[in-house]
Amino acid sequence: MHFNLKLKEMNKLLIVGTVAFDAIETPFGKTDKILGGAGTYIGLSASHFNLQSAIVSVVGDDFPQEYLDLLTSRNIDISGLEVVKGGKTFFWSGKYHNDLNSRDTLATELNVLADFQPKVPQNFKNADVVMLGNLHPMVQSSVLDQMEAKPKLVVLDTMNFWMDCALEDLLNVIKRVDVITINDEEARQLSGEYSLVKAAAKIHTMGPKYVVIKKGEHGALIFHNKEVFFAPALPLEEVFDPTGAGDTFAGGFAGFITQSENVSFENMKTAIIHGSNLASFCVEKFGTERMLKLNKEEVVARLKQFKSLTQFDIAL
Template structure:
């Protein structure tokens, strides 16, 4: 089973209490795809400039990621820079240069259009809808959004997520989208907007999965040191969809396997935790599936009673 991931491939400049990196591979599409690649064949749709390094392309290739949908155009690759607070719960954006990403108009190669799983990174809702319309026979489609789209493009966003099977957002975004502070009430209102499944990401406090009349809560994985939380939420998405693709999960069949959805949330949390162990994508240069499965079992042991 294959997964198509659409979003940004970028360069990031990040400063945390553990240090500073001036330029490193990043972007939502990058993180989602790397995490997903441990579970399923993954294909990306993104745009980069002529400054995109061969070694970064090689990292993606080394993970078996299909790069047919990675478009190279003249100009510079999307660049973002930010600094994190001492507790790393807040960050301040210092610079956002969209560069070639400003003209991103995703077009799927023919070889991508029959893929059964789709993850839409944080891009304009109209582009998300356009991508979904290019695909056939989807088993599971959904993605991410952010406060900007919720606040300034609300109607466009609502029309988009109405067609989704799942939505992955953080607690602040859930409250803004639903206009409800209590997360259980917020989830109920969001599920009425169209998605069958909602995952509310809560950073170091874990995540909550909501599906119709039940929910599942998973804690955050306790790390001895968090070097860089950039991309952790996207890695969560990659682990979540990657695991479901590996298992051939099909929401359209009507029968919902609650255990598989719950395991997908745990694998999402596992992938997010590994992301935080080093700056940027560095941990994925050495990470193995055996390590991932071992941490999944740790989650199971820590939360079973």
């Protein structure tokens, strides 16, 4: 028997974000330098979907081969992950307070990140979805400049730091994206509005048609014009380490959109749930530990929990 089967090529997700060392302290313990970075968490999260992904980032030659192998073992293309000879990898260290909702940054060593010039691999210049992880907005813009085909969706994550010290660059890149993901305080800072409904409306006028507001343990909202959808965070017995939860959320969102080739608002609702679901695992252990051991059965079982957590019958 002979099959003339033409397999459709998997959709492509291009990720830009830090690949880094983190040292974390929580009320439950502390770590030495471990694998971290927004690009890492986004990539690991997105690897739960049927897609091709690549990370554009930079590390020093102190970055262990073992960590690089770990990324490639997840089918993440790292040809755009520059290794700077004699350079040191970006390092972040932080200590979480008792409630895990706030943290102090103990150290930020930019190292090779200071002069990072992103280079998009040729075969990802036509990526279907681009996920711009939290980085200098000029780096985010540079990635978009290199695209040869207009992506179906561009998602941008950022933080208050860039609002404080690179606002003009940030506003320039925000103009160019479809979806922005920020936390509630950042949405308030960026918009000057306290009400998240008003903040989202104002951020719409800056460019993004979709505004995702992350509220940590209080879930996430996605606004699209007058429409709004809410995904709760799963109530957990223990939150061990919140590091990477926001990036894991973004990676799940972008990953599901890439796989499903559907950028409707209805599909984004499902994408937000996938993101929340994956993030709920991330916080259960230090760093990437939980994400590295996560299997499909666990993911599906918890998606069922999300359904029973939120779905109700009402006669109208």
